[in-house]
Structure formats: structure tokens, C-alpha cells
Amino acid sequence: MYTQAMDLPDPSAKLHVVGQPDAAQAEFDLKIDADRKIEPQDWMPEAYRKTLLRQISQHAHSEIVGMQPEGNWISRAPSLKRKAILLAKVQDEGGHGLYLYSAAETLGQSRDTMLEALHSGKAKYSSIFNYPTLTWADVGVIGWLVDGAAIMNQIPICRCSYGPYARAMIRICKEESFHQRQGFESLLTQMKGTQAQRDMVQDAVNRWWWPVLAMFGPPDADSPNSANSMRWGIKRISNDDLRQKFVDATIPQAKILGVTVPDPDLEWNEQRGHYDYGAIDWDDFWAVVNGNGPCNKERLATRVKAHEDGQWVRDAALAHARKVMARELKEAA
Numbered sequence: 001m002y003t004q005a006m007d008l009p010d011p012s013a014k015l016h017v018v019g020q021p022d023a024a025q026a027e028f029d030l031k032i033d034a035d036r037k038i039e040p041q042d043w044m045p046e047a048y049r050k051t052l053l054r055q056i057s058q059h060a061h062s063e064i065v066g067m068q069p070e071g072n073w074i075s076r077a078p079s080l081k082r083k084a085i086l087l088a089k090v091q092d093e094g095g096h097g098l099y100l101y102s103a104a105e106t107l108g109q110s111r112d113t114m115l116e117a118l119h120s121g122k123a124k125y126s127s128i129f130n131y132p133t134l135t136w137a138d139v140g141v142i143g144w145l146v147d148g149a150a151i152m153n154q155i156p157i158c159r160c161s162y163g164p165y166a167r168a169m170i171r172i173c174k175e176e177s178f179h180q181r182q183g184f185e186s187l188l189t190q191m192k193g194t195q196a197q198r199d200m201v202q203d204a205v206n207r208w209w210w211p212v213l214a215m216f217g218p219p220d221a222d223s224p225n226s227a228n229s230m231r232w233g234i235k236r237i238s239n240d241d242l243r244q245k246f247v248d249a250t251i252p253q254a255k256i257l258g259v260t261v262p263d264p265d266l267e268w269n270e271q272r273g274h275y276d277y278g279a280i281d282w283d284d285f286w287a288v289v290n291g292n293g294p295c296n297k298e299r300l301a302t303r304v305k306a307h308e309d310g311q312w313v314r315d316a317a318l319a320h321a322r323k324v325m326a327r328e329l330k331e332a333a
């Protein structure tokens with residue numbers, strides 16, 4: 001889920017993309033121009049590698065931290081059916097993290113290094129997961145809106161120029177589609193229930209709407225890395241265009257559900273053929289990105305604890321692998 005297109009300033013991205021006279025650069029440019037895939041063994045500019053590594057690892061971190069807000073509700077799901085669905089979804093997110101760490105490793109960084117960056121607070125993950133899940137309706141709204149925004153963001157990444165990332169995204173997008181639909185269906189059921197349930201859904205939509213719009217990243221005018229990412233075929237559609245697509249697709253769904261979004265400026269613009277929407281509070285977004293959201297500390301502490309608690313599993317898996325290898329070597333001798 002959730003690359004978020006966080007175009008934080010990165011000095012390496014200022015390296016020249018084109019104009020290097022050597023043959024390897026020329027071949028890379030040709031592949032990009034022809035819309036062919038770049039594979040791990042191919043030569044690539046250092047800035048391309050760094051941009052991808054930052055984006056894919058940030059994406060992987062978001063998947064595994066994203067297990068927490070909904071994971072909190074597994075033990076409190078209102079029925080066995082909802083519990084089974086939620087367990088499957090949260091497990092999917094863990095799987096997405098694993099595909100993405102594997103894709104990032106092909107760029108030459110170890111998983112330990114990436115996790116160390118996450119645990120020390122150096123690496124970012126999507127700020128959307130720093131908001132709390134206060135009621136059961138939040139779980140449905142996360143599926144409908146957060147996974148919905150993630151799909152909008154990630155469908156174009158299936159055509160990313162870097163092969164391992166593009167291929168991982170194809171499977172991930174299929175699973176995100178299930179996540180989005182289960183969220184919508186859960187909310188639809190709640191909206192057919194009591195007035196208290198309908199109020200709970202509306203309250204959750206009110207709290208999540210603006211942070212979800214911010215998931216698409218800063219406005220295009222403030223996205224310093226976008227031009228290179230577009231040139232390299234890592235990014236295909238701008239933050240503002242994706243955000244508009246999301247609003248246009250989601251408002252008709254809100255009408256079916258019978259909820260409103262907390263935006264007095266939201267209005268269909270006949271001339272543009274799109275919905276107009278109000279101003280996003282970017283100060284709040286940056287405060288959360290920079291560690292001051294409602295749950296930043298809690299999320300990171302839970303992640304570090306889970307990693308430490310899992311040490312014995314990693315040790316056991318390694319010991320087993322060594323034993324198997326030693327046996328195979330002995331048999332081959």
C-alpha cells in the first residue's frame with residue numbers, strides 16, 4: 001500500500017539524468033524511452049537506484065506498519081466472518097511488505113539495513129498509519145478509503161520502469177482491490193443497521209477523509225523529485241492528478257453508502273468534468289510526517305518490539321538452514 005509519493009528533498013536526485021556520454025547511460029536512456037524494463041543486473045544511474053530504493057523501502061515499511069491500526073481490531077471484530085476477513089487482509093499487508101523488501105534488496109541494500117532505518121526513525125512510512133482506529137467503523141473506512149487511495153496510487157506503478165517493483169505491484173494491486181471492496185461492503189452493512197451505526201461510520205469518514213487526500217503527497221508545485229521520477233518511468237501520474245481521480249471515483253461511492261465527506265467546498269464542476277474540493281491542511285500533514293502525529297511513537301515502538309520478539313524465529317530459521325546445507329554438503333561429498 002501507500003507509496004504516498006512523499007517527495008522529500010534528496011540531494012542525490014539532483015544528479016544529471018541525461019547527458020552522460022558513456023554507452024551505459026545511452027543504453028539506459030534508450031530502454032527508458034522505449035518503455036522497456038530495467039532489471040537488477042542492468043546498469044542504472046546512481047540517482048535512479050537511490051530514488052527507487054527510497055521509494056520501495058518506504059513502501060515496504062508502510063505495508064508492515066500499516067498492519068497495526070487494523071490489527072488492533074482483530075480480537076474485537078463483531079463476527080467470525082469479519083474476523084476471518086480482517087485476519088486475511090492484515091496478513092496480506094505483511095505479504096506486501098515481504099515482496100517489496102525483496103524487490104528493494106535487488107537494488108543492493110540488505111533487509112537488515114532497511115529495517116534498521118525504519119526502527120531508528122530515519123526512514124519514513126506512510127503518515128496515514130499514524131492516525132488511531134477509534135471504532136469498528138474505522139476498519140471499514142480504512143479498507144474503503146485508505147486501500148482505495150493506495151490502489152489509485154499503485155496501479156500506475158505496475159508499469160514502473162524497474163522490473164522487480166512493477167511485477168510485485170501487479171499482485172499487490174489485486175489484493176488491494178479485495179481490501180477496498182471488503183471495506184466498502186462492511187460499511188454498506190453498517191449503514192443498513194441502526195442510527196448509532198450510521199453515525200459511527202459518518203464519524204470515521206469525517207476523521208479519515210482529509211488524511212487520505214494527503215496520502216497522494218504534496219501538490220505538484222511542491223514535489224521536488226517528481227520531474228526525475230516521471231522522466232525515469234518510476235512515476236506515471238502526478239500527485240494532484242491522482243488525487244483528483246480518487247475524489248472523482250470516491251464521491252459517487254459515498255453517495256451509494258449514504259455518507260458525506262467533510263468538505264463544504266466539494267462541488268461538481270461541469271466545465272472541468274471533475275469535482276472541485278477544498279484546501280488540504282499541509283501543516284498537519286508535515287507535522288505527522290515529521291513524527292508528531294497522534295500515534296507515531298506508539299507505531300514505531302510496537303514495530304521495534306515485534307522485531308525483537310521475533311528474533312528467536314529468525315535464529316531458528318537460520319540454524320535450520322545451516323543444518324540443511326551441512327547435510328546436503330555431506331551427502332554431495
Ligand SMILES: [Fe+2]
Nearest residue numbers: 001063093096
Ligand atoms: Fe498492501
Ligand SMILES: [Fe+2]
Nearest residue numbers: 001147176179
Ligand atoms: Fe491493503
